[in-house]
Ligand SMILES: O=C(O)CCC(=O)C(=O)O
């Protein structure tokens with residue numbers, strides 16, 4: 001099957017992989033092709049239009065790939081699987097595809113982390129965020145805490161930066177350098193992909209009232225071996241014969 005590229009050429013080798021493991025996230029600036037950006041914007045706007053009539057338990061934003069064939073086609077796109085395997089190694093499963101569109105005035109989200117195999121670092125879980133039209137730090141901007149993922153704490157919480165500093169961050173240092181952990185605001189151009197280990201502490205700043213919609217979708221992959229609470233795949237979708245997804249869709 002012929003696939004249209006979704007990524008421009010990019011570098012993600014040993015050095016970049018080490019940075020991801022050290023920081024918990026890695027920014028691939030502007031790697032989405034113009035066509036991918038255009039198609040993703042269309043698909044994400046379509047998902048957005050379905051949300052008001054969404055069914056509880058099978059929401060268009062939480063099961064996005066099940067509602068749009070372009071989003072579905074990315075799950076097993078060769079460039080996507082190559083990237084996921086550069087992070088996780090050969091044996092991977094698809095976990096979920098969630099749209100994270102934030103329109104003007106959206107409140108963002110407070111500090112949190114996500115869990116998976118909290119007690120066993122052999123099993124990894126990565127989120128691959130597509131920030132289709134990018135973001136500024138103070139306008140629907142992702143923030144992270146480099147090194148926080150190494151604690152493998154899936155229950156980090158903090159309503160504000162202050163609350164995180166006075167809460168979970170107290171006394172926490174980077175296990176490899178001994179430096180105190182710190183909040184890092186990000187700003188990224190359109191077409192940016194961000195890789196993030198699932199245990200990393202992260203938050204999102206509010207979208208300014210006059211800003212356009214921040215278009216974003218996240219694809220999650222993991223090493224099989226543990227139950228996954230975020231595995232949002234309907235039984236029908238798990239068994240749908242999508243080319244390239246053979247062996248990718250099951251829990252184990
Ligand atoms: O909207 C975002 O940029 C990130 C949202 C988030 O925290 C997540 O999907 O886990």
Ligand SMILES: [Fe+2]
Nearest residue numbers: 112113114202
């Ligand atoms: Fe999150």
